[in-house]
Amino acid sequence: MGATIFDVAKHAGVSIGTVSRVLNNRDRVHPKTRERVLKSIEALNFSANAYARGLANQQTDTLGLVIPQVNDSFYFEIVRGVEDAATEAGYRLLIASQPRHSEEHRYLDLFQRSYVDAMVLVAIDVHIYELREVIDRGVPVVLVHQNIDKSVPSFQADNFGGGREITQHLIGHGYTRLAYITGTDHTPDNRDRLRGMRDALNSSGLSLEETNILAGDFLPGSGYRAALELMRRPELPHAIFAANDQMAVDAIKALREHGLRVPDDIAVVGFDDVLMAQYVSPTLTTVHQPLYELGLQAAQMVLTTLQNQENVRSPALAPSVLLPTTLKIRQSCGCKG
Numbered sequence: 001m002g003a004t005i006f007d008v009a010k011h012a013g014v015s016i017g018t019v020s021r022v023l024n025n026r027d028r029v030h031p032k033t034r035e036r037v038l039k040s041i042e043a044l045n046f047s048a049n050a051y052a053r054g055l056a057n058q059q060t061d062t063l064g065l066v067i068p069q070v071n072d073s074f075y076f077e078i079v080r081g082v083e084d085a086a087t088e089a090g091y092r093l094l095i096a097s098q099p100r101h102s103e104e105h106r107y108l109d110l111f112q113r114s115y116v117d118a119m120v121l122v123a124i125d126v127h128i129y130e131l132r133e134v135i136d137r138g139v140p141v142v143l144v145h146q147n148i149d150k151s152v153p154s155f156q157a158d159n160f161g162g163g164r165e166i167t168q169h170l171i172g173h174g175y176t177r178l179a180y181i182t183g184t185d186h187t188p189d190n191r192d193r194l195r196g197m198r199d200a201l202n203s204s205g206l207s208l209e210e211t212n213i214l215a216g217d218f219l220p221g222s223g224y225r226a227a228l229e230l231m232r233r234p235e236l237p238h239a240i241f242a243a244n245d246q247m248a249v250d251a252i253k254a255l256r257e258h259g260l261r262v263p264d265d266i267a268v269v270g271f272d273d274v275l276m277a278q279y280v281s282p283t284l285t286t287v288h289q290p291l292y293e294l295g296l297q298a299a300q301m302v303l304t305t306l307q308n309q310e311n312v313r314s315p316a317l318a319p320s321v322l323l324p325t326t327l328k329i330r331q332s333c334g335c336k337g
Contacts, residue, residue: 012040063091063299064116068123070097073274074244074291075122078144081295082120089303091117098124118302120144120295123187128152142302144294145189153318155298159189159271162287162325163196166269167241169285169327171204173334175238175267179212181226181251183243190218190243193271197241212237216247223247227254236260239267239333245274245286252280252332263334273328282331290323297321 009019014037022029022037029037040046063086067075079095086093094116119134123145131141131152143154170178180197183190194213201208214226223242227250230236242248248270252262262268262282270277273288301319329335 007044008037008040008046011044012037060115060117061091062094062116063303064094064096064119065299066096066098066119066121066124068098070095073276074246074272077291078122078295081292081297082299083295085296085299085303089300089307091303118142118306120298120302121146122295140302140305142298144298147188147320150320151318153298153301153320155294155301155321155323156189157289157294158322158325159192160196160199162271162289162327163193163241164200165196165325165327166271166285166287167197167200168204169329169333170239170241170267170269171200171206173239173267176206177212177235177237177239178206178208179214179230179237179240180208181214181216181223181240181242181247183216183218183247193243216243218244218246220246220250223250224254227251228258231255231258231260236266239263239269242268242270245270245272245277245284248284248286248332249276249280252282252284263332267334268332277328277330280332285330285333285335286328288326288328290325293323297323 009015012019012033014033018029018033019037022034063082065079065082067079069075083093116139118139119141121141121143124143126148128149128151131148135141135152141152143152145156147154147156167178178197178201180194182194185191198208212230214229216222216226223246226242226247227240230240231254240248240251242251248268252268255262255266255268260266268284270284270286271289272291273286277284277286301321
């Protein structure tokens, strides 16, 4: 595949719009800027005819991926899966960052202006009417780690099953008084993990005390603060289940700094199985999410939809794919690991 307008813009240090104006000889472009763009076109052997054909077909051979944070290791494997699927299908990948809870969705407007042919959105707060506007323009969308509406395809890990399985493991150790550090309240992954935990406890004739549900947000620092709050209480729980590995690692740090041994004095487990889980001391028992597979399969689905030129508009009921999780037993729960 030859150079694209994106490559030319990057090489020349200008916007895609500027390259387009030079190619179409529209509007005024500063002579020095025009010369720089033309030199980049020549250096990259960019074909203006191919660009014109792409515009005529409204295709850019580019897949758009939106994630909350580009510097969060949790998303690395998802990105790798999406990238592998895109490369295999002959598409380039354009990545944008959209922080959680942001109400600005500039990437949607940017992407749907024919700058990408399809989109994969990962854990993004977006309204269904916004997605339908994109899909109605012929840009298929697939969601990862969210299920906004039954008309939009989605890929998620089995958060309920994972939460239930790791809680059963803790109960098997004889831990009957558990605490939970939440992720962001409104996210389905947090709700389903907590629901799985409650289900496992109820099945064993146990319950989760409301005072042992501590506020977290998946981000660094909140697990540390939650552990500090627990240590102010007259009675510690037997074990802490943190809604993700980051908060579990932070909780271990707080406990150790205050003279408590993990798992001898209190056990700690997490969820995700990110790389740090293998290197923290003690190594972290957690739930493995198939992050690479989530990204790979989501991208394969949206590109298959695009290439078949069928069902680009949302069907009445789109597939909702649930991938299984697996328990990763290490040392922080009391096992030898």
